Amino acid sequence: MTTQTTVTPPLAAPALPSVLALGLSRAAVETRMFFREKDAVIFTFSFPIILLVLFGSIFAGELEGTGITVSQLYTAGLIGAGVMGAAFQHLGIGISVDREDGTLKRLAGTPMPRSAYFIGKLLSSLVVAVLEVVVLLAIGVLLYDLDLPDQASSWLTMAWVLTLGLAGAALLGIAVSSVPRSAKSAPAVITMPFVVLQFISGVFIPFTELPDWLINISSFFPLKWMCQGLRSVFLGDAGAALELTGSYELGKVALVLTAWVVGGLVLCLTTFRWKGRRDG
Amino acid sequence: MVDRAMVPCRPCAEDAGRMTTAIHVRGLAKRYGQTRAVDGLDLDIRRGEVFAILGPNGAGKSTTVEILEGYRKRDAGEVSVLGVDPGRATRQWRARLGIVLQTANDAAELTVRETVRHFAGYYPRPRDPDEVIEKVGLTEKAGTRIRKLSGGQRRRVDVALGVIGNPELLFLDEPTTGFDPEARRQFWDLIKGLAADGTTIVLTTHYLDEAEALAQRVAVIARGRIVAEGDPATLGGRASARAKVTWADGVVETDTPTRTVLELSRRYDGEVPGLAVTRPTLEDIYLTLIEAPK
Incomplete structure (x- = not known):
């Protein structure tokens, strides 16, 4: 490596655009692309909305001795599931597709810093998640007499539960995008475990109906804790009695969700592939 | 968006004489398992020339080019692209390259203009997006979503994105595969125009007439090495045969x-x-x- 025949150094190199500016620019482009792709919009948004309307209509009753309606319970659960869908499912499938259709390879060949791509993905899933929450809340309030929290502390709880939950689920989504063998198989590979997780995490079926071993499995994942945190917001103190431990365990919620943010980040950094399997 | 001047500028024009080598490769080697994909390859590409790399599938052509582009790590050998080791690619270095990959179906829901403008934002000294769109002949399609373009028009978008950063060196990987003859001729004119602007172009292709029409020099890769190199008119003793x-x-x-x-x-x-x-x-x-x- 001693014969250096080429002389180069660029003449006073002009400054490269900043990571933050490019991250925001990526977010704008990602969000625009998402909303233009009708299939993806319907796929991401409709699932929790349809389920909320369905379950809310079928189970119209009250939970014994609490004054809480079943549809209120579902609103809390489906907001959790909807946010996780906007992050985990949307990113997991979206990045698998990006890997296969050449987006990642093209971007890797430009001076765009790789972190800008992830900032763009995270911010676009934040936009989708916020919209999803607003729509689900509106349905809950208009159709099912859901009471919006009247205390600032409840809104605060909702904000940190959703922020931590979204961040963890998004990082998990980025990590899981490397699992499907192709973009075609991505929706199946990523949606299936997500649906299972919803069933065992108390979104549709109360924990009291689940066997211990399933509860143990779901307690490992973030969705259970997100839903638990959201129930504390929407069902209030009266609903705490319905929890397995008789309490919403907000401290534990914060701990587990934070652990998932850290773990998800580590998983992304160690497993993310910029190349498709066929690219070698 | 940061306010940056979107003026096209010729890279290092006044300094061209001092820097005559764009790509310098000695003893490049890369193996996949037991297969020696690239096996002691030497290559020199000068600044400002159009250089075509020919070779059958599996000869090591794509591996070589991807190493030069910084996509792949090499096992051995000395590589310098614009004076930088592609194994240690930096953003500064990437800003001086343009890469047109083989196939891509990305950004389908954005319009041509949106895509080209967005990519311009990645570079410190981009060309003017509308000028680039005009140069690749897509002015009338600038407001059309990429999904709705024909294969040839999509390829023009790829080239637009390859040159938007005003690169000193442009890689074109099989740019006209699947084109009809007329589209190929138009595409060649586009490439000739870029070469006339002083951009160094490294072209891989399966079409020998394409290499002959565009390149000043060609190299044939077979079995992981260069087996012949030179002017397409005299390659392999052609003129004296x-x-x-x-x-x-x-x-x-x-x-x-x-x-x-x-x-x-x-x-x-x-x-x-x-x-x-x-x-x-x-x-x-x-x-x-x-x-x-x-």
Whole structure:
């Protein structure tokens, strides 16, 4: 490596655009692309909305001795599931597709810093998640007499539960995008475990109906804790009695969700592939 | 968005004489398991030239180019692209390259103008997006979503994105595969225009007529090495190879075709029926080169 025949150094190199500016620019482009792709919009948004309307209509009753309606319970659960869908499912499938259709390879060949791509993905899933929450809340309030929290502390709880939950689920989504063998198989590979997780995490079926071993499995994942945190917001103190431990365990919620943010980040950094399997 | 000047500027024009080498490769090697994909490859590409890399599938062509582009790590050898080791790619270095990959179906829901403008934002000194769109002949399609473009038009978007950063060096990987003949000719004019602007272009292709039409120099890769390199008109002894004179009643291979034609003309007392003088085509030479045993 001693014969250096080429002389180069660029003449006073002009400054490269900043990571933050490019991250925001990526977010704008990602969000625009998402909303233009009708299939993806319907796929991401409709699932929790349809389920909320369905379950809310079928189970119209009250939970014994609490004054809480079943549809209120579902609103809390489906907001959790909807946010996780906007992050985990949307990113997991979206990045698998990006890997296969050449987006990642093209971007890797430009001076765009790789972190800008992830900032763009995270911010676009934040936009989708916020919209999803607003729509689900509106349905809950208009159709099912859901009471919006009247205390600032409840809104605060909702904000940190959703922020931590979204961040963890998004990082998990980025990590899981490397699992499907192709973009075609991505929706199946990523949606299936997500649906299972919803069933065992108390979104549709109360924990009291689940066997211990399933509860143990779901307690490992973030969705259970997100839903638990959201129930504390929407069902209030009266609903705490319905929890397995008789309490919403907000401290534990914060701990587990934070652990998932850290773990998800580590998983992304160690497993993310910029190349498709066929690219070698 | 940060306010940056979107003025096209010729890279290092006043300094061109000092920097004559764009790509310098010595002893490049890369293996996949037991297969030696690239096996001791040497290559020199000068600044400002259009250089074509030819070779059959599996010869090590794509691996070599991807190492030069910084997509792949090499096992051994010395590589310098614009004076930088692509194994240690930085954003600064990437800003000086343009890469047009083989196939891509990304950004389908954005319009041509949105996409080109967005990519311009990645570079410190981009060209003007509207000028680039005009240069690749897509001004009328600027407001159309990429999903709705034809294959040839999509390829033009790829080229637009490859040159938007005002690169000193442009890689084109099989740019016209799947084009109809007319689209290919138009595409060649586009590439010739870029070369005339002083952009160094490294082209890989399966089409020998494409290499002949565009490149000042070509290299043929076979079995992980360069087996021939030079002007496409003289590659592999093409210009000095024996000419073949054919006419209605016979065929002769000769070093002196002019004399043969004169004799024939005398023999037929004027026009020689069905006269043709041919030398090996680039394709003939190429096929000999890639089949030759080690």
